[in-house]
Amino acid sequence: MTAAPSAPNLPLALTMGEPAGIGGEIALMAWRQRRERNLPPFFLIDDPVRLAVLGHATGLPVPVREIADPAEAMAAFDNGLPVLPQELAAPVIPGRPDPANGGAVIASIDRAVDLVRAGQAAAVVTNPIQKSSLYAAGFRHPGHTEYLAHLAGLKDEPVMLLEGGGLRVALATIHVALKDVAGLLTSDVLLHTARVTCQALRRDFGIAQPRLAVAALNPHAGEGGAMGREEMEIIAPAVAILKAEGLAVTGPLPADTLFHAGARAMYDAVICQYHDQGLIPLKTLDFDTGVNITLGLPFIRTSPDHGTALSLAGTGKASPSSLVAALLSADRLARQRAMAS
Structure with a gap:
């Protein structure tokens, strides 16, 4: 089986x-599965010498092909992992992040975005970052999603959508403490999240008439105000506006009955009010191959739905399943967006 070309x-x-995490080795593993998983060609922005050494140390010997330009990746991919060199400032010890390498991590993201926006790559797929290490290096963004929005020059916040196990969840609030969620939740936030999600489902997922479910914040959807008034004062008014715009939206719906098989058949995505409300059901359904997708960007970005797994780094025991899913998802979304353009 030959690898499918990436769009366009x-x-x-x-x-x-x-x-110092598992990103390098799961990239090596993914390349080794390129034929059986019919992976699209990809290149890694990293240190080629580090990757070659890592492959031998973890029992994953992979021919590394240093490239000078993304165009070389298409021809090189079948015979080796194409690597666009990114110099590191300090030696890498698996499991021990060094803030000295934070600049290289950030530069890798910057270069990937620049290459996609210049029409030299189809989409950005991001390996997990160690935010504590980047913060020590001067990084000032809560995470990947917010930094990508900064690079894209967005005026509005992007939307984090996660997909896996036949479920899609979009988050109204993302990396905030649970005690702060109610104060951050507004009808405008919900309207933005739902509109961006609907647009992406049409353009990038090919769903002509997206169906959205909106989760309640409180138990039993607030029970008529007895358990909270956010449903009455914030969520229901936003749903009414979206319906008036012609969108197929239902809610607010109690979260404890929203994720079983019968309920999932009734919508294409759920708007969840906070991080764990969406991530717990998704990771329960599909812990290994969930994908993080950033909506609202002028380019496609996906990522594995896991962290750096420092305790597994350098062992060769990490699973590449989520990265493989992120690569396949990026290719599928890029193809769909190209057709919709």
């Missing part, structure tokens, strides 16, 4: 991620 006949740009 361009390779995917895979970022380094935290070099």
